[in-house]
Amino acid sequence: MNYLAHLFLSNGTPNSLIGNLLGDFVKGSIENVYSPGIIKGIYLHRKIDIFTDSHPIFRSSKRLIGLNRRRFSGIMIDVFYDHFLAKHWSNYSSISLGNFTNRVYQVLQDNKNILPERLKSILPDMIAHDWLASYKDTSAINRAINGLSYRIKRKNNLFGGVEELFLNYQQLQADFSMFFPELINYSLTVSS
Template identity: 35%
Template sequence: MNFLAHSYLAFSDGHIVGQFLQDFIRNKDRFSFPPEIVEGILLHREIDTFTDAHPEIHEAKKVFSPLVRLYSGAFVDVAFDYFLANHLPEETLKLHAERVYGVLGHHLHLFPPPFHRMLEGMERDNWLYHYREEQGIHFSFRNVLNKARYLDKNLAVFEVFLNNRPQLEAHFMKFFPDLVRHAETFNSRFRI
């Protein structure tokens, strides 16, 4: 899953920090943070593992894989953030985005400098909120293309998304409730 889904599935501020921190730390350092942040790191990994194994994700990847091969999962993640953003009430999404930026800004000292620059752009352009718009998702697809080492930067990934939006949304609608239940079950293990 991508930024919005990971932050949406966080059950506390510490989980939000851990969900984002996961992509910026070495594996051996994951247990060197306060317990709630470690839980967020572990939750991030659990979400990714569950997502990668889900049959709806395998089907959704088929939409992108003829064009982007092994990167199809990254584009599915971005597409699913679009659907999540559009299934949340607008005010809920706005408040969620503000909360995430505030929490991350308050814990910036835990993140390496590349994340500081990313958060600055994320907040300035309100990425989490703008996932609900075609322009915002197009921007996210461009970011994935720009980071992908072996892909042509001009691939028509956004057009593939637009042409297959109903199919992708159907996969999202079957997948996301399963993910929410799985994350809640995983989280409940920390609360015993």
């Protein structure tokens, strides 16, 4: 799952929101670096990633990606699933997507001093362009995938990868609709 899903699956407290987002920005040992609430959020992020990567529906979605991009299919499906979450947000939350993202941005701003440098550097752009809510538009997914193509150091062909979303839109949306309720239940189980 990508940023939006991880934030959604947090328990909503500032520490949990931060921790669930930091899972994409910190590696290795985190003990004695962050507060217990943030550490718990990072561990939830990691458990969600393991559950997602091993789930048959997610694996089936990955197989829809063309062979020339299959190596990065997990990254692509993570972003595509965030698109479906944003697009169908009201199916999963009673809080509007705009209110949710505004709260997330405020929490991140209020805690900027503890964020890793890479997150601090992208935060102004994330807020200014409302990355999280923009995922509902395929043009934002295109920008996200293209941006990832530049951030990955090794040679890749992610650029233009949004075409994989268009080619498989209905099936990917159906996969997400079956998978996400299971992920919600799993995250509630492991976070309690």
